[in-house]
Amino acid sequence: MAMSPDTSIKNTPPPSLIAKVRVSVPISMPNTQNAKSEFDYVVGSTLKLERGCVVEVSFANRIIWGVVYECNYETEIEHSKLKPILSVSNASPINNATLEFLNQVSEWTMAPFGQILRMMLCVPNALKSDVPVMCYGLSSPAQFNVEQLSASRQKIIAWCQHNPPVPANILVSETGVSYSTVLAMVKAGQLKKIEASPRQNRDIKTTLSSLTSAIRSASTLNLSPEQIHAAQKINETENGFSVALLDGVTGSGKTEVYFELVKKQILQGRQCLILLPEIVLATSWVNRFKKWFGFMPNIWHSGISAGKKKRIWREINDGHPGVVVGARSALFLPFSNLGAIIVDEEHEAGYKQEEQVIYHARDMAILRAKHADCSIVLATATPSLESWINVRKGRYQHIILANRYGVATMPDIQTIDLRKFKPAFGKWISEPLLSDMQHRLKSDQQILLYLNRRGYAPLAVCSECGVKQSCHQCDSLLVTHRLSNQLRCHQCGIARPFQNRCQSCWQTNSIQLVGPGVERLAEEVYQLFPEASVTILSSDTLTNPAQMALTIKSIEEGEVDIIIGTQMVAKGHHFPKLTCVAVIDGDLGLSGGDLRASERTYQLLTQVAGRSGREKQTGTVFIQTAEPTHPVLQALKSQNRDAYFELEMEMRRSADMPPYKRLAAIIYSSLNELALADYVKTLASHKPQFEDVQIFGPASAPIYQIKGRYRVRFLINAPKQVNIQKIIKSWNASITMPSTIRRQIDIDPYNFM
Ligand code: ADP
Ligand code: ZN
Numbered sequence: 001m002a003m004s005p006d007t008s009i010k011n012t013p014p015p016s017l018i019a020k021v022r023v024s025v026p027i028s029m030p031n032t033q034n035a036k037s038e039f040d041y042v043v044g045s046t047l048k049l050e051r052g053c054v055v056e057v058s059f060a061n062r063i064i065w066g067v068v069y070e071c072n073y074e075t076e077i078e079h080s081k082l083k084p085i086l087s088v089s090n091a092s093p094i095n096n097a098t099l100e101f102l103n104q105v106s107e108w109t110m111a112p113f114g115q116i117l118r119m120m121l122c123v124p125n126a127l128k129s130d131v132p133v134m135c136y137g138l139s140s141p142a143q144f145n146v147e148q149l150s151a152s153r154q155k156i157i158a159w160c161q162h163n164p165p166v167p168a169n170i171l172v173s174e175t176g177v178s179y180s181t182v183l184a185m186v187k188a189g190q191l192k193k194i195e196a197s198p199r200q201n202r203d204i205k206t207t208l209s210s211l212t213s214a215i216r217s218a219s220t221l222n223l224s225p226e227q228i229h230a231a232q233k234i235n236e237t238e239n240g241f242s243v244a245l246l247d248g249v250t251g252s253g254k255t256e257v258y259f260e261l262v263k264k265q266i267l268q269g270r271q272c273l274i275l276l277p278e279i280v281l282a283t284s285w286v287n288r289f290k291k292w293f294g295f296m297p298n299i300w301h302s303g304i305s306a307g308k309k310k311r312i313w314r315e316i317n318d319g320h321p322g323v324v325v326g327a328r329s330a331l332f333l334p335f336s337n338l339g340a341i342i343v344d345e346e347h348e349a350g351y352k353q354e355e356q357v358i359y360h361a362r363d364m365a366i367l368r369a370k371h372a373d374c375s376i377v378l379a380t381a382t383p384s385l386e387s388w389i390n391v392r393k394g395r396y397q398h399i400i401l402a403n404r405y406g407v408a409t410m411p412d413i414q415t416i417d418l419r420k421f422k423p424a425f426g427k428w429i430s431e432p433l434l435s436d437m438q439h440r441l442k443s444d445q446q447i448l449l450y451l452n453r454r455g456y457a458p459l460a461v462c463s464e465c466g467v468k469q470s471c472h473q474c475d476s477l478l479v480t481h482r483l484s485n486q487l488r489c490h491q492c493g494i495a496r497p498f499q500n501r502c503q504s505c506w507q508t509n510s511i512q513l514v515g516p517g518v519e520r521l522a523e524e525v526y527q528l529f530p531e532a533s534v535t536i537l538s539s540d541t542l543t544n545p546a547q548m549a550l551t552i553k554s555i556e557e558g559e560v561d562i563i564i565g566t567q568m569v570a571k572g573h574h575f576p577k578l579t580c581v582a583v584i585d586g587d588l589g590l591s592g593g594d595l596r597a598s599e600r601t602y603q604l605l606t607q608v609a610g611r612s613g614r615e616k617q618t619g620t621v622f623i624q625t626a627e628p629t630h631p632v633l634q635a636l637k638s639q640n641r642d643a644y645f646e647l648e649m650e651m652r653r654s655a656d657m658p659p660y661k662r663l664a665a666i667i668y669s670s671l672n673e674l675a676l677a678d679y680v681k682t683l684a685s686h687k688p689q690f691e692d693v694q695i696f697g698p699a700s701a702p703i704y705q706i707k708g709r710y711r712v713r714f715l716i717n718a719p720k721q722v723n724i725q726k727i728i729k730s731w732n733a734s735i736t737m738p739s740t741i742r743r744q745i746d747i748d749p750y751n752f753m
Contacts, residue, residue: 017043018075019085023059023066026115036106037114039066040075042082049085052093054127056086065121067094089127092317094120095336097371102332104367110725110745111357119332119357125306126313132195136182137165139192152177153185164202165194207320208269211295215263218294223260224406227253230399231260234377237397241370245346245391246379248401250610251408251574254379255285257401258342259292261377266293266321270339270374274325275361277348277571283549284574289325300326300333328353328361331368338372341365345571346378346387347603352750360748362387381610382603385652386659388645404614411612411619413637415586415628427524428516433582433622434528441532441561445617446578448563449521450570450608452588454490454538456482456520457513462502464510469503473708481540482519492707518564521584525562537565570607579619581612586625586633594752595657599648602632602641609636656717658748664716664724665749666732667701669709670741679741680712688731693718703753709742715749 018040027037041057043049053068063086075082102120106113121127138160146157152175159175166174168182185191223231234244234257248254262272274297276285289297298312312333315322319337324330328351343351343362351361362378369376378387378396390396404410421430428451429437437447457480460469469478471489478487480498488495501508513520518538525534535551542548554560558577563569589601605623613619625633635644653660668683670676680698687695697714704711718724728745737743 015073016079016082017049017071018073018082019043019049019055019068020070020072021055021057021066021085022069022113022117023057023064024114024118024121025059025064026112026118036103037112037117038069040077040082042079042084043071044084047085047088049088050093052095052099054089054091054094054121056089058083058086065089065124065127067099067117067121069099090129091127091314092319092336094317094334097338097373098334098336101368101371104371105357105359105364107725108364108367109357109359109747110728111359115357116332119329120334122329122332123306123309123313126310126317133167135165135167135194135196136160136171136186136191137194139189144188144190149190152181153190156182156185157190160191163206165196202315202320204269204318204320207315207322211266211293211321214294215267216294218292221256221292223256224253224403226401226403227257227405230257230401233397233399234258234261234375235264237375239374241373242375242397243366243369243390243395244375244377244397244399245383245387246377246399246401247383247391248379248381249404249410250381250607251404251614252381252401253405254381254401255288255344256292256405257399258344258377258379259289261340261375262323262342263293265339266323268339269321269337271316271319271321271335271337272323272340272342273330273333273335273338273365273368274323274342274344275330275351275365276325276327277345277350278327283545283552285572286325289323293323297323297325300324300330302329328359331361331364335368335372338369338374340374341369341372341376343376343378344380346380347382347384348571349600349750354746354751358744358746360750363748382606382641383645385599385645385649389649389659407616408614409618410639411581411609411621413609413621413623413639415633415637416622416624417628418624418626428521428584428624429524429528429582430624433624436580436620436622437529437562437582440580441529444558444577445580446555446558446561446563446575447580447582448565448569448575448578448608448611449525449582449584450565451516451518451521451584452567452604453515453517453585454481454540454566455479455488455517457515457517459514460487460511461514462505462507462510463512464507465502465505467502467504469511474706475703476706479517480513481517482523483540491703516584518566522564525564529562532561533559534562534564535560537563537569539566539568542568567604567608569611570604573611574614575611576615578611579613579617580622581608581619582622582624583608584624586623587627587630590627590630590632595652596750598632602635602644602648605632605636606641660720662718662720662722662724662747663749664718664728665746665752666714666716666728667711667744667746668698668713668741669706669711669744671709672740673710675738675740676710676712679735679738680714682735683714683731686731686734688727690718690722690727693722693724693727701753 020038021041022038049068049071051068055066055068056063057066102116106116146154155175156177168179171182172179246254265272317334317336343365346362353359366376391398416430416432421432423430440447459477460480471478474489474491476489476491479490481488485498486495487498500511502510518536522534522536555575589597609621612621623633631647668680684698694717698712701711701713716724
């Protein structure tokens, strides 16, 4: 009810302004009414508030951050019970497009609003007021003769002439001159110390002019005619929301094409967001960026320093032009001036976040672009079927790069029939592959053996009792790792020392290791080619980005003869000497998998194959398989992707599956198996009935137990126009969930385990 200021009633205190504050605390849906995490607070008369202001409030005995969504005089709470706003952050108010985006993400994913808000307010020191810091600037230039100074001092003076005072670390990183030189210059009276708030360091104009001059002075690189044409098509799109699929074969230089769009936006003073599936793999990508733009992009991931996070968060919120490159989480930065979003390798499963808030970063990026009214480019060599159908329906612009950049041509792809060329027992390299490898090593070419299995052997079985060794807290087999001499669960990560003794019958020396992992394959390679230099690339052998960069460099420089790798090697890398890629187990992933098993295998194998022959020498790809006629392998071999897509689409359509229909999974889990069974039984008896909407389950999840929790799933299949969230919400709200049970809602699931 509205309470307008009314002076006619005596003795009524003047009404206070009430702020509706969304707090960054997850309040779970759909059992509670307040899904938006919105609460009323009194605004003190001295505070100036508007929509988007970040404020500090007290909530459940804690002081936390929240965002003002509205201010008015209405409240249903008794005034005396309302708490005040404690303080207002001096960060600029969050813009409307971002606020609406957060809203929609919460509605789509069904995650509590407070949890989504927390992803944006994840940089607390960007919200706090600034403590002044020591900055360095030019003292009066007339007091000394610049020409007589050393080159490094002149460099500093030249930089300071065009920039406001900055902290020493920034001065050092911008000029490349040492810290001791800066101090010496203070002593000599050439620089002076000034206490200043670091916020005032740069204004938007300065940022823009420094980016512009960097771009102007960057070395100009030439696009191929095909790239020029593609870049023109992308840049032609009107300002405003549009989606383009940049569909280019591996090695075609899609990156350079979308760089042109980014460049155009930066020169217009806008912000760009580039999403990459795995930011740790981005070293060579960043080098390419630097070459093209002359400045470094803002790299965003959980590992960057708090100071960097603060600077980037603030600049983005204030509307500074610039480029952010990051993994999924970068989507939740408070962009206020977005000109373009790029989703590189849009088909990558890594874009699906499976923990906490379950969302697909590509889909949320499209939503983000819609709210920011800007263009978005999805780049890939193997589009997801979701994007493919949108291209076919004319919703996305389709931009094609059919050829590799420069002289490189597409590799030749052959299958090796493992039924004809069966390797010896316990061996994995077939005769035709072996002889090709011998020949290549003689002529100094690199070989990549691809096997998407970490460790030494995927299965350890007792020869006495036949029991497969498994994790005690998950329904998952233990993988033997030789390098670390452990048995590991790839589900929960638990590891124990490898002992040759059965966990079930306690027989010793009875464990047999079955099947290959990359470590076992390496063992075979060492035996076959004792002279060769071999490197294993997997997440177990490369544990940090620095080590990764070193290894990649040594491969690029040709110091490695044979690379053995998991899917980690599939993406992005450009190894000039690599001419032969062999897929050791082409059948892995093709059968018995989920809805997208074929699609994913096709994408992965295309990416792996794409590492071969990226320079003058034509590459070869061998796929070892027991099923050479499988449509996925046939499509790869004949390089007829579109025909394969049509086939796969037809299968999806006839099975009533995405991208034609929408799926949603609800997973309930609990340590208490009985309580769980009871609850899902009640839910099942209250399944909503709608025409066209099917609800399957409850069914035990394929991995029934993870970390001790039992897991049961429901799967909903509905036409795309149906509001699947609304159905889930009303169904679940009708039956109170015991506190021992956890619920995870997964809209558009990729993981069915
Ligand atoms: P994509 O960007 O399509 O994934 P890749 O990274 O697979 O392309 O391969 C492109 C390779 O060709 C890279 O090494 C890139 O540096 C190079 N390249 C592409 N376009 C150009 C260009 N216009 N000028 C110089 N090098 C280019
Ligand atoms: Zn486990």
